[in-house]
Amino acid sequence: MAGFLIKRLLQAIFVVVAVTLIVSFAIRLTGDPALMLSQGAGSITEEDLARIRESLGLNQPFLVQYTDFMLGLFSLDFGRSFLGGTQVSTLIGNALPATLMLAFASMFVSIVISIPLGIKAAISRGKWPDQVIRILSLVGLSFPNFWLAIMLVLLLSITFRLLPPSGMTGIENFIMPAITMGVILTATNVRLVRTSMLETLQSQYIMVARAKGLSENVVLYKHALRNCAIPLVTYFGLQFGNLLGGIVVVELVFNWPGMGTLAFDAVGGRDYPVLQAVITVLSIMIVGVNLLVDIAYGLIDPRIRTE
Secondary structure, three states: OHHHHHHHHHHHHHHHHHHHHHHHHHHOOOOOHHHHHHOOOOOOOHHHHHHHHHHHOOOOOHHHHHHHHHHHHHOOOOOEOOOOOOEHHHHHHHHHHHHHHHHHHHHHHHHHHHHHHHHHHHHOOOOHHHHHHHHHHHHHHOOOHHHHHHHHHHHHHHHOOOOOOOOOOOHHHHHHHHHHHHHHHHHHHHHHHHHHHHHHHOOHHHHHHHHOOOOHHHHHHHHHHHHOHHHHHHHHHHHHHHHHHHOHHHHHHOOOOOHHHHHHHHHHOOOHHHHHHHHHHHHHHHHHHHHHHHHHHHHHOHHHHHO
């Protein structure tokens, strides 16, 4: 198990270094922050722009800037924002919990809905409950998350005034964003659970369990669901990583003070340190989730440790 963990950890470190290097280089192709910061300041000379670049550390070679960033990463020092001068680590510390809470709430909604529906569809294969669930999942897949978010705001906030339209001031603010992301995730997860359960229910040990007189709930939830856990754990883990990367649109619609909103504002202002830090932190988290999925693999199925 130790060799398995070391191998996966080295792979994760390589991916993080590669991602940060590519992101650092790509961000610097988007434009010159000195020009953005000098707008509205009247006539600006090249000497003025050079002083601004020097004060921001942009006059250094790319590899020097990247090395400084990576050294600061170990101490969680991402520098200061170009726009406000605030420590980037402070901005990340304020935004990251909001994004994580929304992501976990969305995954919770999806798992709670998709597992029972997927199992119901599997045991009702070819019958009307299966058909209804599959049609609903297909409809859910066709909904763009931004459209569903806007519809929920129009319906629950503006028309019926049941929920606040934006912000993060209480538990009620989580409902619409979590439903928005959860419904989209559920549409895919239901089909995955159904497929995995259908394959598992055809196994010989399931027929033996039923022949022993075990109740259907024990057969389904203790034996069948446990043995199809590997593909489910894999997909849920990867899905959580993708959720962190794709949550920006939902955060913007609901004015959610998370990483997506922070990144969007940084793009508009060419705020290199903030944007670079946001992408790096999200990348590390996505790689970390994938690493945990690999570890879960090894714990669930010892055969995987030898690969």
